[in-house]
Amino acid sequence: xxxxxxxxxxxxxxxxxxxxxxxxxxxxxxxxxxxxxxxxxxxxxxxxxxxxxxxxxxxxxxxxxxxxxxxxxxxxxxxxxxxxxxxxxxxxxxxxxxxxxxxxxxxxxxxxxxxxxxxxxxxxxxxxxxxxxxxxxxxxxxxxxxxxxxxxxxxxxxxxxxxxxxxxxxxxxxxx
Amino acid sequence: xxxxxxxxxxxxxxxxxxxxxxxxxxxxxxxxxxxxxxxxxxxxxxxxxxxxxxxxxxxxxxxxxxxxxxxxxxxxxxxxxxxxxxxxxxxxxxxxxxxxxxxxxxxxxxxxxxxxxxxxxxxxxxxxxxxxxxxxxxxxxxxxxxxxxxxxxxxxxxxxxxxxxxxxxxxxxxxxxxxxxxxxxxxxxxxxxxxxxxxxxxxxxxxxxxxxxxxxxxxxxxxxxxxxxxxxxxxxxxxxxxxxxxxxxxxxxxxxxxxxxxxxxxxxxxxxxxxxxxxxxx
Numbered sequence: 001x002x003x004x005x006x007x008x009x010x011x012x013x014x015x016x017x018x019x020x021x022x023x024x025x026x027x028x029x030x031x032x033x034x035x036x037x038x039x040x041x042x043x044x045x046x047x048x049x050x051x052x053x054x055x056x057x058x059x060x061x062x063x064x065x066x067x068x069x070x071x072x073x074x075x076x077x078x079x080x081x082x083x084x085x086x087x088x089x090x091x092x093x094x095x096x097x098x099x100x101x102x103x104x105x106x107x108x109x110x111x112x113x114x115x116x117x118x119x120x121x122x123x124x125x126x127x128x129x130x131x132x133x134x135x136x137x138x139x140x141x142x143x144x145x146x147x148x149x150x151x152x153x154x155x156x157x158x159x160x161x162x163x164x165x166x167x168x169x170x171x172x173x174x175x176x
Numbered sequence: 177x178x179x180x181x182x183x184x185x186x187x188x189x190x191x192x193x194x195x196x197x198x199x200x201x202x203x204x205x206x207x208x209x210x211x212x213x214x215x216x217x218x219x220x221x222x223x224x225x226x227x228x229x230x231x232x233x234x235x236x237x238x239x240x241x242x243x244x245x246x247x248x249x250x251x252x253x254x255x256x257x258x259x260x261x262x263x264x265x266x267x268x269x270x271x272x273x274x275x276x277x278x279x280x281x282x283x284x285x286x287x288x289x290x291x292x293x294x295x296x297x298x299x300x301x302x303x304x305x306x307x308x309x310x311x312x313x314x315x316x317x318x319x320x321x322x323x324x325x326x327x328x329x330x331x332x333x334x335x336x337x338x339x340x341x342x343x344x345x346x347x348x349x350x351x352x353x354x355x356x357x358x359x360x361x362x363x364x365x366x367x368x369x370x371x372x373x374x375x376x377x378x379x380x381x382x383x384x385x386x387x388x389x390x391x392x393x394x395x396x397x398x399x400x401x402x403x404x405x406x407x408x409x410x411x412x413x414x415x416x417x418x419x420x421x422x423x424x425x426x427x428x429x430x431x432x433x434x435x436x437x438x439x440x441x442x443x444x445x446x447x448x449x450x451x452x453x454x455x456x457x458x
């Protein structure tokens with residue numbers, strides 16, 4: 001129970017800090033050319049290392065957080081976030097999350113899926129003009145960078161877990 | 177069917193949430209732009225804004241600290257540097273001002289010299305002796321410039337004094353002492369310009385006062401009367417302004433009245449003089 005509370009606290013705190021970092025610090029520097037998404041890495045990490053119920057609920061909440069401050073309808077980020085979580089959860093059995101190379105490939109694949117899926121959702125549900133963003137050259141750079149950041153988030157959260165002397169579930173599963 | 181359900185049972189909650197998010201998005205899309213942010217959305221915005229506010233607060237405090245301390249440290253150094261620079265510029269400015277004033281004075285002196293029918297040597301004052309007993313000054317011209325004892329020293333404002341050569345105050349090769357007319361031992365033969373009456377003017381030891389003596393008993397002096405050199409002494413050329421009558425003193429026991437004369441030269445601010453070395457030959 002204590003561990004769960006701590007995990008919830010850490011995830012929510014990181015999500016708020018990441019949203020702040022993403023929208024208040026990075027966005028003015030990058031001037032809307034690039035959208036670095038740190039929440040993406042957290043959702044993938046949740047899909048990787050957390051139990052379905054807990055991970056899904058956390059993903060739901062942090063996706064809603066992201067949607068709330070994104071400037072677009074919260075449903076877009078909520079739906080794409082939940083889709084990402086499900087996709088990550090389904091794919092986790094295909095990759096070994098312990099190897100950095102696998103983590104990178106996994107992250108890039110999911111980042112690509114997430115970015116494109118979000119734009120498609122926005123195009124379908126909000127404005128069709130968002131479809132044109134898919135062909136933007138910056139999108140691929142965003143995917144590349146977001147994949148890298150996702151691996152950093154993995155590392156960070158694994159360190160935090162290690163700091164609290166906890167072994168991520170996935171590692172335990174792998175040992176078994 | 178039941179096996180499929182049991183296989184994906186663990187994904188039930190994620191799937192429900194996924195479906196819920198899809199429904200939410202669809203509702204939002206249906207409602208269109210009319211919708212306003214929900215209370216929960218506002219709460220999230222507030223929560224997400226908390227780190228921003230904390231960051232803003234901390235950064236403003238850090239900026240204040242920087243301004244108040246680190247910036248002030250830099251500012252102090254900068255201030256010292258600027259103060260030094262300012263002092264240098266002030267000094268430079270002062271020197272330029274001084275040069276300009278000197279040029280002006282020398283120009284006046286030159287004009288004065290050209291108007292005189294006298295051979296003069298310009299000299300710069302390099303020292304003062306304003307002790308209780310002596311009123312002398314030192315000029316930068318000496319024997320090698322033709323300076324001799326008894327030569328009159330004048331300036332555009334009037335009579336200054338004469339070159340002396342005494343023990344302790346002798347003429348050297350490059351400098352000479354000048355006995356001012358304000359010295360108590362100084363005597364100059366003068367005339368009152370308006371009345372043409374002769375008299376002797378004597379120093380009082382004060383830089384702003386001379387004593388006019390040996391006037392004719394019947395003389396009617398007026399305040400402001402100009403006193404000029406008579407030329408009788410062979411030392412001072414005639415017609416050089418000495419001063420103006422400031423006060424007339426009478427006494428039944430005195431044979432004649434006395435006049436207190438204000439020197440025409442401001443000795444306190446005198447810097448350049450002309451030494452009369454002879455008369456111009458026409």
